[in-house]
Amino acid sequence: MSAMVQSGSDNGPVAGKRQVLASLLCRTRLIAGLSMLRSMLKRDLRILAYHRVLSIAEPDAFAFDLELISASEARFRKQMTLLRERYNPIRFGDVIRALESGTALPPRPVIVTFDDGYDDNYRVAFPILRELGVPATFFVSTGHVQSGLPYAYDWFVHVICRSAPGQLRIAALGVDCALPATIAQRRELAMDLLDRLKSLDAQAQQAVIATLEQEADLPRTRGHADCKPMNWDQLREMQAAGMEIGSHGVWHRMLAKLPPSEMHQEVHQSKQMLDGELALPVTTISYPVGGLDAYNEAVIESAKAAGYTLGCSYICGTNSLPFSAAFQLRRLPVERHMDEAWFEAMLALPEAFTYPSRHRAD
Numbered sequence: 001m002s003a004m005v006q007s008g009s010d011n012g013p014v015a016g017k018r019q020v021l022a023s024l025l026c027r028t029r030l031i032a033g034l035s036m037l038r039s040m041l042k043r044d045l046r047i048l049a050y051h052r053v054l055s056i057a058e059p060d061a062f063a064f065d066l067e068l069i070s071a072s073e074a075r076f077r078k079q080m081t082l083l084r085e086r087y088n089p090i091r092f093g094d095v096i097r098a099l100e101s102g103t104a105l106p107p108r109p110v111i112v113t114f115d116d117g118y119d120d121n122y123r124v125a126f127p128i129l130r131e132l133g134v135p136a137t138f139f140v141s142t143g144h145v146q147s148g149l150p151y152a153y154d155w156f157v158h159v160i161c162r163s164a165p166g167q168l169r170i171a172a173l174g175v176d177c178a179l180p181a182t183i184a185q186r187r188e189l190a191m192d193l194l195d196r197l198k199s200l201d202a203q204a205q206q207a208v209i210a211t212l213e214q215e216a217d218l219p220r221t222r223g224h225a226d227c228k229p230m231n232w233d234q235l236r237e238m239q240a241a242g243m244e245i246g247s248h249g250v251w252h253r254m255l256a257k258l259p260p261s262e263m264h265q266e267v268h269q270s271k272q273m274l275d276g277e278l279a280l281p282v283t284t285i286s287y288p289v290g291g292l293d294a295y296n297e298a299v300i301e302s303a304k305a306a307g308y309t310l311g312c313s314y315i316c317g318t319n320s321l322p323f324s325a326a327f328q329l330r331r332l333p334v335e336r337h338m339d340e341a342w343f344e345a346m347l348a349l350p351e352a353f354t355y356p357s358r359h360r361a362d
């Protein structure tokens with residue numbers, strides 16, 4: 001779940017202008033020249049960040065976090081085709097080998113990543129990646145892989161979408177309001193509350209979600225087909241086909257908001273579990289939520305001690321080569337509102353076309 005997603009469906013005026021400009025640059029083929037100029041001036045690694053790849057027939061009726069859907073199946077195929085044609089898709093393993101041997105990465109390197117581990121990654125994205133020969137890294141939360149339980153933030157959205165009509169009271173967030181009538185309105189309210197929820201410490205977040213589930217009689221243990229994590233067999237199959245698996249903690253908790261002992265547990269146990277279940281040792285962690293309030297120096301030190309080599313944030317940007325911050329790698333989020341031109345322009349000129357975000361560090 002991301003720190004960068006925008007709530008609601010409105011792109012806003014800034015995004016609107018970027019989309020128009022992206023479309024103009026692509027139509028006139030100016031983008032190719034600008035991109036070549038940039039690659040002469042700057043050598044960097046682009047890391048794309050996806051969550052879910054899914055085609056939804058009726059978005060308004062979808063009772064989960066719609067903003068986690070990064071692309072439809074058709075759009076994802078086009079995006080991966082563009083990567084294959086214009087860039088060099090690589091793995092974190094290639095980066096680590098290059099770092100260790102002092103060799104250079106191929107020109108225009110890109111890494112495709114997925115956070116959380118939703119089962120559409122296996123069902124929808126993986127067949128396309130395999131067919132097109134694009135490797136990707138899937139950051140999974142091991143507690144969810146093991147238990148099959150839905151993700152807490154997404155369940156929070158679901159409970160607000162599906163509660164019986166009436167008053168919504170969440171004392172810790174200062175909420176006491178009537179629940180809106182439609183799922184779309186409720187989801188919008190939930191997205192706003194989710195931002196506020198993420199400002200609490202991790203235990204308080206957990207308590208709010210647990211109370212809400214109980215009051216609505218919608219326990220997470222009930223599960224839901226639209227909010228399912230991948231399982232170990234699926235991860236093994238993807239790894240055997242050349243995909244990489246990384247850690248996204250055990251229970252997708254904001255690591256910097258946990259007491260130190262629980263933070264260490266999330267970082268270390270997830271690696272131990274992945275190393276035990278998969279054929280290759282896990283090298284890379286993606287900090288859940290990933291914004292500036294989700295990881296800190298203590299989290300980075302814990303990741304180094306656990307044996308990770310690289311760490312991904314969810315802060316927008318590319319990574320200059322050679323790396324100065326191997327445990328604070330920046331990514332380029334792919335969002336469902338991005339059309340083809342915008343995606344192409346974002347890859348070519350990331351500084352100008354990254355998705356507008358409340359959590360941009362620059």
Ligand SMILES: [Zn+2]
Nearest residue numbers: 001115116289
């Ligand atoms: Zn996440």
